[in-house]
Amino acid sequence: MTLLSNLIHQLGKPYFQTDQCLIYHRDCLEGFALLPDQSIHLTLTSPPYNIGKEYEKQLPLDKYLDWCEQWIAEIYRIAYPSGSFWLNLGYLSIRDRAKAIPIPYLLWNRVPFYLIQEIIWHYGAGVAGSKFFSPRNEKFLWYVKNPENYTFNLDEVRDPNVKYPNQKKNGKIKVNLKGKNPTDVWDFPKVTSGKNRSSKERTSHPAQFPIAVIERIIKASSNPNEIILDPFMGSGTTGLVALDLGRPVIGFEMREDYCEIAANRIEDFLRKKAECNAQLSLF
Template sequence: MNPSDIVKYLGKPYFQTSNCFIYNLDCVEAMAMLPDEFINLTVTSPPYNIGKEYENPLPLDDYITWCEKWITEVYRLTSSDGAFWLNLGYLSIKNRAKAIPISYLLWDKIPFYLIQEIVWNYGAGVAGSKFFSPRNEKFLWYVKNSETYTFNLDDIRDPNVKYPNQKKNGKIKVNPLGKNPTDVWEFPKVTSGKNRSSQERTPHPAQFPVAVIERIIKASSNQNQIILDPFLGSGTTAVVALDLNRVVIGFEIREEYCDIAANRIDNFLSEKNSKFEQLSLI
């Protein structure tokens, strides 16, 4: 695939750098312009329909229908060995649930094969008084084909091994690259606030830490493959994909968020070029 094919199908991007194409478009309309099996990996977190500033809340049935519609498009676009990583939070249902995982409402609406649910323990958040204090979100790892899918375990092994020199029959028992991470990932949240704001914080109100997306992209794609984020937001997927030498397409319906992502990518590339130039002088 030549990156120029992306422009051929989608037209001029709102923002473009080498291997990065951001479009200020509705993702359902935009995805319909792309051919089948064009994408290797989709990583995204759609609106939760809970009234955030970037949402237009819908009646619950309409929201579920909308989710099914855009996810079906992602399925069509995904290559035969490709994957779909979906982050969804919780919503309330009057007289039924204070916080039901949205994935429970979509279990039979997603055509992908579910490999695993990953729990992201982010370690900080609101304090509950009549319920346990929330400290996690979920990622659902789906694939197009349950037998042939990309999983680069050696690229994401955890070097923090308790007994690295443990032997069995005279041989080191543990892989020298580290252990297989568990299905509970402990990464700090991207915090805000005057005294506790994360270094990677942008003005976007819902931002993922780079470390979470990095593990996903390393595990489920290879260099030069195409990564899609239909709800680009602050641009974390784009920054990580570029850093890992992937091609990235991002759709974002709000222009101000396109600007946040574009500025972040520009800053990232400037810093990366500066480090490269410094190393070349050594």
């Protein structure tokens, strides 16, 4: 019996299923209502930004913030006592007030979790500004349920690129042999599109996370066999990385075409992994 066995009885038949992965074509609020308290170790997601993208229905700002508060409160309820919540949100405009305000700044008093840190994702390529500095970052907010007891696996995500690896103090190597603690500014390229510059991992989803970003978060904030949740699954990057790192994963996604993209990516990943293991077993 897998860790997801009990939860599938609560959630019902998924759109896509493997032993360690459940994807539901469902509004996340409907899914949350079926999940028991303290059942999810790490939630990692990027909801719609309310800026009129093809995958969202744009709401008045106050309604959008109320909606965010509602689903975040549910994530808090289902979070494990030592669980974490990583939230990625971009920018939106407010008429006569702001051209591009970071959405987390509008939610600061609506989130019941404890904020550990804001992470800046510097993504390289982007829009070129003529009357403003060219934007090149988004925010990740790292929240925990209990600031005295949460998972942080620093050794799993250390940066091996140490400038002075042999530096000593009192005759002993000064730096950690596994590498240095990454800063709160992460340099990972965007998943780009285009005929000549499309990323290898690119799908048809218009707002796809790079695998490297999600890998760092899952390694740092969860342990093998702990359940990962992405309530806005999109192209399925969270599911793909979670499975690769030995974590069971649940995803909710409103659009069926995105469910299909995620399911196909995960099936392809599992097939290639099985083929690789079969080859290795020959030696």
